[in-house]
Ligand SMILES: O=C(O)[C@H](O)[C@@H](O)[C@@H](O)[C@H](O)CO
C-alpha cells in the first residue's frame with residue numbers, strides 16, 4: 001500500500017481535518033491544528049507531505065521519525081501539530097486495514113470507561129452555576145472553568161477576591177457533589193499565582209491548570225510545594241523532550257498533552273508512559289473536534305494513569321459547529337452519565353461526513369483568540 005494524497009480542510013469553528021488517501025482506496029483522517037494558526041499548520045502538513053507520498057502508511061514509527069528528524073529545525077506547536085494530525089490519520093488507516101480500533105493495536109483496553117469533563121463559564125467565568133446545573137442533568141459531575149480574568153504581574157486584592165468568589169459560589173452551591181478544575185490559562189504570572197493559589201486552597205479544586213505559562217515551568221515545583229491542589233499542564237508542550245524537562249523538574253501532578261499538538265497518538269502514548277513512571281496522571285487536553293477526541297480516547301483506553309478526558313461539547317469556542325457535527329456515526333461515540341465508553345469501530349472509529357466537510361470548508365473562519373489588555377493598556381495573557 002502507498003500514500004497517494006493529503007488533503008486538508010480548515011473548518012468552523014477553528015479546526016482542520018486531514019484526509020490521507022492510499023493506492024488501495026483506504027483513507028485515514030486526522031486533525032492537525034493549532035487554534036488560531038490553522039493556515040500555518042496547513043502549510044506545514046503540505047511541506048511534510050513530501051516525505052509521505054509513495055510511502056507505506058503501515059510504517060508509522062519510521063514515518064514519524066522521518067517527519068520529526070528529517071528537518072534540522074524541529075519541535076514546537078506548528079510542526080508537532082502537523083505531525084500529530086498525520087500520525088492520527090496513519091493510525092486510522094492501520095486500524096481500517098487490520099479491522100481493529102486503535103486501542104486494540106496498542107495492546108487493548110486497560111479500563112472499561114473514562115470520565116469526561118465539560119467546560120463551563122466561558123472566557124470570563126459567568127453563569128457557571130447555571131451551566132453546571134444544565135450539564136448535571138445529562139450526567140456530568142466534573143467540570144473546568146477559567147480560574148480568573150486578565151491578571152497583571154502584580155494585581156489587586158479585588159481581582160483575587162473576584163476570582164475566589166466564583167469558586168466559593170460553586171462550592172457553596174454544590175458542596176463535594178461535583179469536581180472542577182481551574183484553568184489559569186497562563187493568564188497569571190508567578191508572583192500572583194502564589195497569592196491566588198493560596199486563597200483557593202480551602203475550596204479544593206480538582207486541579208489548577210497552567211498556573212503559570214509553560215515557559216515558566218520551573219515554577220511548577222515551587223508552586224506545588226506551597227499547595228495541596230494538584231498542578232496540571234501540557235497543552236503547550238509538544239514532544240517527549242518538552243515533557244521530559246517538566247517531569248524531571250517535578251511539581252506536576254497531571255500531564256495534559258494535546259493529541260493534535262504533541263505529535264499525535266504515537267508520541268502521546270509514549271508521553272503517557274513517561275508520566276506513569278513519575279506517578280503523574282494523564283488527562284489529555286482536547287478543546288477541539290472529533291478526530292482529536294477519538295485520538296485522545298485511543299490513548300486513554302490503553303494508559304493506566306489516564307484519569308479524565310476533556311471534550312468540547314458546549315465549549316465557548318464552538319461557534320459555527322459543534323463537536324459531532326461532521327461525524328456520520330455519532331452513536332459510536334458512546335457517552336453516558338459523563339463517561340466515555342470505547343468505540344468499537346476500526347481505526348479512530350470516526351466516519352467523517354466528507355460532503356459536509358467539503359461544503360463547510362468553503363466558509364472556514366480564520367479564528368483568532370482575542371488580544372486582551374490590562375487597565376494600563378499593556379497586553380494581557382488571554
Ligand atoms: O484547557 C483548555 O481547553 C484550553 O486552555 C483552551 O481553553 C485553549 O487551549 C484554547 O483552545 C486556545 O485557543
Ligand SMILES: [Mg+2]
Pocket residue numbers: 183185209210235
Ligand atoms: Mg487549558
